[in-house]
Amino acid sequence: MQAVVIEGGRLRWRERPDPVPGPDEIVVRVAAAGLNGADIMQAAGHYPPPPGVPADQPGLELAGVVEQVGGAVRSFVPGDAVMALMAGAAQAELAVVHAGHALAVPQGMTMQEAGGFPEAYCTAHDALFTQARLGMGERVLVTGAAGGVGTAAVQLAVAAGASVVASARDEGGHAALAALGAEPAAPAQALAMGPFDVVLELVGAPGLPGALGSLARWGRVVLIGASAGARCEIDVSVMMQRRAALRASTLRNRTLEEKAGVVQALGHHVLSLVSRGRVKVAVDATYPFDEPQDAYDHFSRGGKFGKVVLVAQGGRA
Ligand SMILES: NC(=O)c1ccc[n+]([C@@H]2O[C@H](COP(=O)([O-])OP(=O)(O)OC[C@H]3O[C@@H](n4cnc5c(N)ncnc54)[C@H](OP(=O)(O)O)[C@@H]3O)[C@@H](O)[C@H]2O)c1
Incomplete structure (x- = not known):
């Protein structure tokens, strides 16, 4: 072959x-x-x-x-x-x-x-629903929203009844993000559109201080991508005031059993939405x-x- x-x-x-x-x-x-x-x-x-x-x-x-x-x-x-x-x-x-x-x-x-x-939707579904436990009617911010994972996450969150802000630096993608059911925004404006119950951070660590500061009480940030950098300084009092949770993960290095769980959860919850x-x-x-x-x-x-x-x-x- x-x-x-x-x-x-x-x-x-x-x-x-x-x-x-x-x-x-x-x-x-x-x-x-x-x-x-x-x-x-x-x-x-x-x-x-x-x-x-x-x-x-x-x-x-x-x-x-x-x-x-x-x-x-x-x-x-x-x-x-x-x-x-x-x-x-x-x-x-x-x-x-x-x-x-x-x-x-x-x-x-x-x-x-x-x-x-598979990769984009497993990543988005696992981050939003398994890790952040996104619930009906919650407010979500997806950063880097015009990419593969971002367009998946926006659609999954909208389908779950969340209100979604989609942050993308290239304004050429904003109309298409709106067509998916999100409120598009430039990264500098998106944080002011909270407070958010969940932030899916796909761009990197430099976005974390702003993401944490934009959270509602009991809000959750899940960091999945670090293309813009892997280091930042966080004021933990911002997290404490909001009773915030911060998670970060990769998919590729999980065990065969863990990955099977992610894939089968995606199949159970999302394939009927696709069809x-x-x-x-x-x-x-x-x-x-x-x-x-x-x-x-x-x-x-x-x-x-x-x-x-x-x-x-x-x-x-
Ligand atoms: N942890 C995991 O298991 C896992 C799994 C899959 C993906 N990832 C990571 O998650 C991230 C998103 O994946 P993807 O497949 O959606 O990638 P993608 O299709 O390349 O999309 C990335 C998006 O982020 C935007 N972006 C990149 N750097 C930016 C910056 N400095 N400021 C603002 N926006 C920026 C890009 O905008 P432009 O088009 O304007 O550059 C693009 O729209 C990647 O870093 C990827 O490596 C992690």
Whole structure:
């Protein structure tokens, strides 16, 4: 098979051995695979994958058709359309996937959308609902809202009945964020639109003092991204006055069981919203698998709305 491979910091389409499934795994013929910030960092040599995952093969999410199943797998059969969360090596013709990390692609969802769904939606759903325990009618701020995780989080929070402020520095995305049901705002204005019950901080540590200061009593901040920096100074009295909670997490390094829990919770709560058209992956651009560098360059330029997705030629759309 062929796969996206990192060679000297550049992305190439190269020959690799076909993967073989273990008892709890499935082999998927990949139709589409979304890009994520972690892929960009991995290509630059800054984000080694967990043990057991090839260091030169990026890709955290995919969609495609099951080709083989391991001996212990009962949830899928060859021919099923699935999408899956991966620890790496998703951007390839064939990928081996833990069966518990895969979901059936629901009616009405294209393979391009499905290929950009698992990582962004697992991250957003886990942060908002499992970690921050977002409730009906609460007020939410999502920073970095025009990206893959941000557009997912905005839609999930709106679907859950929250009132959502979406902060994005590129005003070109504001109309599209409003169309998703959020109040768009420039980062400098968004904090004044609180108080917020939940802030999903996708930009980085420099946003934390403002996020904590914008909280309502018993408010929660969940930090997921640190592209703007990993350090800041926090006045804990601001947290104490608000009885605030601050959480931070990564998804990729969790155990197989923890990740299966995140994926299955997403499937249980969100797939019916997808099939009813209440939630739809925002795809900014697609590129053929054999032109990965162009896709990575597009992602790295910024200014996109939603996901960049690599797609197989001639596969199911
Ligand atoms: N912890 C985890 O498990 C986990 C999982 C997935 C993603 N992440 C991280 O979470 C973040 C969001 O992921 P994503 O997939 O949504 O990434 P993305 O698609 O690249 O979106 C990032 C968004 O943040 C904006 N942004 C970046 N730097 C900014 C800054 N200094 N000030 C204001 N806005 C800024 C970008 O705006 P521009 O387009 O204008 O640059 C973009 O809209 C990334 O850092 C990613 O690495 C973490």
